Amino acid sequence: MNRQTLIEQIRKKKSFLCVGLDTDITKIPTHLFATDDPVFEFNKAIIDATKDHTVAYKINTAFYEAQGLKGWISMGKTLDYIPKDIFTIADAKRGDIGNTAEQYAKTFFDTYPYDSVTVAPYMGKDSVEPFLQFPNKWAIVLGLTSNKGSHDFQLQPSGDGLLYEKVLTTVASWGSVDNTMFVIGATQKDQLERVRQLIPDHFLLIPGVGAQGGDMDTVAKTAMNKDVSILVNVSRAIIFAGNGMEFAEQAAKAAAGYGAQMKPYFK
Amino acid sequence: MNRQTLIEQIRKKKSFLCVGLDTDITKIPTHLFATDDPVFEFNKAIIDATKDHTVAYKINTAFYEAQGLKGWISMGKTLDYIPKDIFTIADAKRGDIGNTAEQYAKTFFDTYPYDSVTVAPYMGKDSVEPFLQFPNKWAIVLGLTSNKGSHDFQLQPSGDGLLYEKVLTTVASWGSVDNTMFVIGATQKDQLERVRQLIPDHFLLIPGVGAQGGDMDTVAKTAMNKDVSILVNVSRAIIFAGNGMEFAEQAAKAAAGYGAQMKPYFK
Numbered sequence: 094m095n096r097q098t099l100i101e102q103i104r105k106k107k108s109f110l111c112v113g114l115d116t117d118i119t120k121i122p123t124h125l126f127a128t129d130d131p132v133f134e135f136n137k138a139i140i141d142a143t144k145d146h147t148v149a150y151k152i153n154t155a156f157y158e159a160q161g162l163k164g165w166i167s168m169g170k171t172l173d174y175i176p177k178d179i180f181t182i183a184d185a186k187r188g189d190i191g192n193t194a195e196q197y198a199k200t201f202f203d204t205y206p207y208d209s210v211t212v213a214p215y216m217g218k219d220s221v222e223p224f225l226q227f228p229n230k231w232a233i234v235l236g237l238t239s240n241k242g243s244h245d246f247q248l249q250p251s252g253d254g255l256l257y258e259k260v261l262t263t264v265a266s267w268g269s270v271d272n273t274m275f276v277i278g279a280t281q282k283d284q285l286e287r288v289r290q291l292i293p294d295h296f297l298l299i300p301g302v303g304a305q306g307g308d309m310d311t312v313a314k315t316a317m318n319k320d321v322s323i324l325v326n327v328s329r330a331i332i333f334a335g336n337g338m339e340f341a342e343q344a345a346k347a348a349a350g351y352g353a354q355m356k357p358y359f360k
Numbered sequence: 361m362n363r364q365t366l367i368e369q370i371r372k373k374k375s376f377l378c379v380g381l382d383t384d385i386t387k388i389p390t391h392l393f394a395t396d397d398p399v400f401e402f403n404k405a406i407i408d409a410t411k412d413h414t415v416a417y418k419i420n421t422a423f424y425e426a427q428g429l430k431g432w433i434s435m436g437k438t439l440d441y442i443p444k445d446i447f448t449i450a451d452a453k454r455g456d457i458g459n460t461a462e463q464y465a466k467t468f469f470d471t472y473p474y475d476s477v478t479v480a481p482y483m484g485k486d487s488v489e490p491f492l493q494f495p496n497k498w499a500i501v502l503g504l505t506s507n508k509g510s511h512d513f514q515l516q517p518s519g520d521g522l523l524y525e526k527v528l529t530t531v532a533s534w535g536s537v538d539n540t541m542f543v544i545g546a547t548q549k550d551q552l553e554r555v556r557q558l559i560p561d562h563f564l565l566i567p568g569v570g571a572q573g574g575d576m577d578t579v580a581k582t583a584m585n586k587d588v589s590i591l592v593n594v595s596r597a598i599i600f601a602g603n604g605m606e607f608a609e610q611a612a613k614a615a616a617g618y619g620a621q622m623k624p625y626f627k
């Protein structure tokens with residue numbers, strides 16, 4: 094999906110909600126285990142319940158990989174099931190030297206036709222560039238994450254600034270606003286202004302609103318630009334809003350709640 | 361596999377050779393495509409041909425993931441086929457927040473029972489720790505890689521030193537020499553001494569000898585310690601030494617050549 098279409102979808106739905114399908118098999122309702130593929134049945138119900146409020150789905154590949162072949166089958170079926178006008182993210186955080194990165198790009202842009210994949214920056218330019226060679230596909234590069242460990246390296250001094258600042262400006266120079274986004278953890282709200290000084294135009298994928306405690310109003314007021322250019326990801330607080338027979342209704346209600354929080358920011 | 365056993369295997373074989381199974385399906389001999397699983401048949405022949413000279417196999421997961429389900433099947437069969445006295449590495453370079461990293465640890469230590477997995481450090485302590493909770497399993501954390509992109513961040517100033525130096529000393533403090541190794545690119549030989557100043561006792565996984573041009577003598581003389589504590593990875597220069605009917609014989613010859621280069625360093 095290209096940038097223009099993504100922005101149009103966001104404006105049409107008045108939503109920048111991304112739902113994270115971190116489908117932990119130990120947390121899904123027990124009645125689904127009567128089906129052949131409980132993970133897919135769960136995702137299918139969640140997608141049906143949330144798609145009207147949602148402009149992107151983020152599949153956290155780890156939860157599927159941990160299930161082995163079955164998990165990859167569930168993941169493939171889930172990706173196929175997502176409506177084509179909704180942006181898809183493989184949250185896989187891959188990163189390796191050039192010839193290997195090419196294989197990861199093939200995995201998530203071709204074998205599994207996602208719109209985008211999350212990428213780790215530590216290995217530098219040749220580990221990111223292979224993801225920038227596919228028309229209408231995106232690399233979403235880790236900038237500043239929302240976990241405690243972000244203090245270990247990302248928030249450490251590097252040259253005149255902090256490491257994540259160097260990562261943002263350096264990685265931004267390798268691609269364009271049409272093929273590069275950044276992961277920016279919303280729970281570190283005091284940093285959002287700085288991020289927008291450094292990369293005013295790039296799309297940001299913002300986790301940490303919801304279960305991790307980030308604040309929607311701060312995020313919207315600080316990080317939105319004239320093209321909106323943010324995707325706010327919520328995973329557990331939506332998909333595990335309930336865990337009984339009515340889990341999908343509860344997810345729908347949670348997604349509608351986040352959607353309602355976003356509407357006022359669209360004029 | 362624990363540290364003691366790994367060191368014993370290295371001393372027994374007088375070899376610290378790791379063979380990288382970066383099995384690119386576009387590069388394997390055409391006659392293997394008459395079989396049901398050409399990637400596995402290729403790996404099986406390579407393992408048979410090289411195992412006497414080899415103390416570790418490193419499976420580069422990207423090349424398997426790019427083939428979808430078939431690739432994961434080939435990978436699982438390959439892992440099963442590796443003799444139990446040889447150390448196994450999932451070269452997957454995973455890294456994510458705690459609850460997701462736990463899923464990756466489950467993937468590569470349990471669902472697929474590797475001895476070790478490569479891990480990216482950018483997200484910090486909580487992204488690495490879940491890999492350190494499994495007895496006799498290892499996290500092999502990216503320190504200094506051998507690609508050009510290592511100059512973008514790893515070799516940039518960070519505090520009093522360079523970023524990779526901070527990564528080595530910080531990550532080393534999270535685990536022990538019994539559960540943590542580091543990836544150190546051998547082509548940057550001038551840095552090997554510095555690495556050994558910072559982490560004298562840890563095992564190093566050293567790529568870049570062979571196709572990438574690193575020098576075995578420098579590596580052995582600079583990076584070996586009293587427990588050997590290095591694994592030198594060679595991928596393409598061994599597995600794609602030939603590409604006709606006799607590819608396995610040529611791989612055997614290449615592996616024996618590397619093995620012969622290593623023997624003099626064992627007294």
